[in-house]
Amino acid sequence: MKSPDSASIQEAEIAIIGGGIAGASAAYELAAVSSVILLERESHCGYHSTGRSAASFTENYGNAVIRRLAIASRSFLEAPPEGFCDHPLMLPRGMLTIARQDQLGRLEEELEKARQFVPSIHRVSPEEALARVPVLRADYVAGAIVEPGCREIDVNELHQGFLRTARKRGGRIVTNAGVDAIERHKDRWILQTSQGLFAAPILVNAAGAWADRIAALAKIAPIGLVPKRRTAFHVAAPDGVSIAGWPLVNDVGEEFYFKPDAGRIFVSPADATPSEPMDAYPDDFDVAVGVDRLQRATTIDVRRIEHQWAGLRSFVSDASPVVGFDAKAEGFFWLAGQGGYGIKTSPALARACRDLIRTGRLPDELLRQGIEPGDLAPGRIGATSAPEEKAS
Ligand SMILES: Cc1cc2nc3c(=O)[nH]c(=O)nc-3n(C[C@H](O)[C@H](O)[C@H](O)COP(=O)(O)OP(=O)(O)OC[C@H]3O[C@@H](n4cnc5c(N)ncnc54)[C@H](O)[C@@H]3O)c2cc1C
Incomplete structure (x- = not known):
């Protein structure tokens, strides 16, 4: 120096x-x-x-400390001080966590844990899950829970x-x-x-x-600190389908999630690959995994990736x-x-x-x-x- x-x-x-x-x-x-x-x-x-x-606010994700910090942040995000911003910081979204037959035990555990922090989280039938997100495959979804208070953060x-x-x-x-x-x-x-x-x-x-x-x-x-790469990409919404009111759809096994995002569908394979600190970029393999998991769970036919990126999520032990x-x-x-x-x-x-x-x-x-x-x-x-x- x-x-x-x-x-x-x-x-x-x-x-x-x-x-x-x-x-x-x-x-x-x-x-x-x-x-x-x-x-x-x-x-x-x-x-x-x-x-x-992914710009999501959920009180049902992360360990107990994270959940408490999110709950403690909610009032600021819902009602920021006068003059802080020109538009609302939180928009309605909701989260639907889905499980296959082989994941039903995990869904039960999630529900029990979630309710300790957020009593409004509740089970819905597979039929109701499909009514909320009609592209979900009936033979994939065996159980689901809903977090009504999940929001989109601007x-x-x-x-x-x-x-x-x-x-x-x-x-x-x-x-x-x-x-x-x-x-x-x-x-x-x-x-x-x-x-x-x-x-x-x-x-x-x-x-x-x-x-x-x-x-x-x-x-x-x-x-x-270990930075972990997470990939995300956009695909087109299916023709003629209104996606704006869909919730964030999250797989209980943390294998993928997707949600509407400005007229397109945001998808992530929920990868967590250890990385050096860097300007992260997506790996083609992770994008392909995301497409495969999305197509197994839904009838969305992915023809083209519109935009793809990756970022680092950094964790201690x-x-x-x-x-x-x-x-x-x-x-x-x-x-x-x-x-x-x-x-x-x-x-x-x-x-x-x-x-x-x-x-x-x-x-x-x-x-x-x-x-x-x-x-x-x-x-x-x-x-x-x-x-x-x-x-x-
Ligand atoms: C795909 C993905 C999805 C996610 N989804 C969510 C979500 O839904 N909800 C949520 O709450 N969080 C989510 N996160 C996590 C969230 O994005 C991060 O926790 C958060 O952005 C970390 O903020 P930060 O300021 O610590 O890091 P950063 O935004 O990375 O900022 C650190 C800054 O430090 C600067 N810097 C580094 N070294 C130096 C230096 N030597 N001198 C000067 N400047 C330096 C860098 O340039 C950088 O701008 C997600 C992350 C990813 C990647």
């Missing part, structure tokens, strides 16, 4: 690395109470995972709302500013980027799949997010490991980030949901332990 000359360093109380939903939501909350600079390597903030998601509106409001609150968002060196000098972190040097006593690591790389730059032990100060490095705050749930949990995680930085405590609303400080704390993770994904 160039020797830090105080005249050329841009200072703030808090520097955030990463402008995806995690960094943007943290900037939104922190800029209300501190001076904040957010540094993003790309020319626009949603280029990686945040711009590639991710762009949410992400832009966080960034816009953070700026209004005095936060600075600097794009094309990849952080390539990090050093602790006395009581502050100095960050070297292509846009010059930045400094802050507190550094929030919201670098998504690159969070362990950021730790390495700062000479801090990793949390054992217990598949819960990592939010809190590193025990061994002063001022180094983790906001990482959001896995496949970082959009829907962003309001609650950003508030957790704000309160842990300001007061050292989780917000009461999260404690009331049953989230305990140790559920998110970086110290719970045995560094570099082998990741196993629980119910995700």
Whole structure:
């Protein structure tokens, strides 16, 4: 790193690395109470995972911590503060989880677990499932459950709302500013980027799949983050079929899911292939697997893939997010490991980030949901332990 000359360093109380939903939501909350600079390597903030998601809000997916964080995020997403956005952040969707004959035991377990968190989740008959999504094959669906409260999130509106409001609150968002060196000098972190040097006593690591790389730059032990590639693609809706009111259809074995998406059908084979942190791209094999699973379950005849992409979902060993100060490095705050749930949990995680930085405590609303400080704390993770994904 160039020797830090105080005249050329841009200072703030808090520097955030990463402008995806995690960094943007943290900037939104922190800029209300501190001076904040957010540094993003790309020319626009949603280029990686945040711009590639399935945009779903469900309280019936992920481990217990994730479910509680989603429940705690719901009120913000349903009724954001005045002036936060121009359009609703949540739109009706519903989720239909389907099972084949050989998956009925798993469906029963899912229903039991789901009802502990969301009592409105209920069983429907295969006939009712087919009435909701007429392309489902009658000889495929042996059982189904419905989550009426599942929603579609307008991710762009949410992400832009966080960034816009953070700026209004005095936060600075600097794009094309990849952080390539990090050093602790006395009581502050100095960050070297292509846009010059930045400094802050507190550094929030919201670098998504690159969070362990950021730790390495700062000479801090990793949390054992494993980015996992997930593929998605669009196919045309069947001729003459109205798809707009379909729910998100999810296979209980997590082999695929599909839903309407702006007049087309969004499909994912629900793959989770470990990857290096990178600009992820789809593998033809995963797309073919998705087409095969879709065609086995439905009468949709896939003739052409209209658009395909992949993104990274990054997990630590217990598949819960990592939010809190590193025990061994002063001022180094983790906001990482959001896995496949970082959009829907962003309001609650950003508030957790704000309160842990300001007061050292989780917000009461999260404690009331049953989230305990140790559920998110970086110290719970045995560094570099082998990741196993629980119910995700
Ligand atoms: C196919 C798919 C479907 C999904 N579906 C859902 C869903 O339905 N609901 C849901 O809630 N979640 C879903 N997710 C998960 C969600 O997208 C992620 O959890 C979330 O986007 C993670 O946000 P992030 O800000 O941590 O990461 P990112 O959006 O990847 O942002 C991290 C940022 O850090 C920047 N960065 C990295 N290194 C540096 C550096 N050295 N200097 C400066 N900047 C740096 C990167 O450029 C990047 O912009 C899905 C993900 C995928 C891939």
